[in-house]
Amino acid sequence: MNSLKNHVDSIFSNYKSSKQINELKYEVLSNLEAKVDDLTANGMDHSEAIKKAKGSINSIDYLIDGNIKIYINKYNLEYIQIALLYSIIAWIITIPALIIRVGFILNIFLFICSIVIGIKYCLLNSKKESDYRKCKSFINIQSAFKAKKIAWIMWLLFIVVYTLFTTAIQFGSNIWFSRPISITGPYQFAKLAIGYCIPLISIIIPLIFNLAPKLILKYEVGEDNENEE
Structure with a gap:
């Protein structure tokens, strides 16, 4: 039955080993072995029975907890579209930060990201074929929620950490020696404020992760989405 085991291993190859996966692999393998036994008991050649059993299951995506079948290309297109919007907004917001070196680097980086994401979006959006838009795939919503939380x-x-580090660099000696903090003018205040605010731009990262569960549910294959085709 090594042929069956190899087949089961191949259809589980995209999933990391876990208690659930190992139990499911055992169950699938047992079912295939039982199917082979039934077929051979009814007079079918053993090799033909194995071939038929293997052909009866080519994917286990629908068996995995949390897996949802979605229109994957529609999902990807909207995901990239919103990511592009976020990157453009972040780029615009960082324009005033050009007065400091870190702000300049960040602004250029976001500009480049916007161009790259924009090109990717245009390439995907140019594919108008019906079959492309209707392409379906499984995606795990539990993993999406977990990634969102971690992000x-x-x-x-x-x-x-950044706020504490910046405060220590800017005012560490003043705080340590109990000296008053002095800001000499509006330019220094602006640089200081920008230095503290720049990291907040990184909120686009968890916001992008935040999109996944919503878009998964939006593009889940179902009667409503089928009617939109």
Whole structure:
């Protein structure tokens, strides 16, 4: 039955080993072996029975908890469209930050990102074929929610650490020696404010992760979406 085991391993190859996956692999393999036994008991050649059993299951995506079948290209197109919008907004917001070096670098980086994402969006949007828009695939909404949660936690940690680090660099000696903090003019104040605000632009990262679950549900294959075709 090595042929069946290899077949089961191949259809599970896109999934990391876990308790759920291992249990499901065992169940699928057991079912295929039972199917082969039934077919051979009814007089079918053993090799032909194995071939028929393998042909009865070529994907297990629909068996995985949290997997949802969606119109994957519609999903990708809107995801990239919104990511493009976020990057353009972030680029515009960082224009005043050009007065400091970090702001200049960030602004150029966001400009380049906007161009790259824009090109990607135009390429995808140019594909008007009906079959392309109707292409379906499975995506795991549980993983999307998990990634969303991790993204927000990491972003909050980044903001806290960056704020503490910037404060230590700017005012560490004043705080340590109990000296008053002095800001000499509007230019210095602007540089200081921009230095603190620039990291907030990174909120587009968790916002992009935030999109996934909503778009998965929006483009889930179902009667409503079928009627839109």
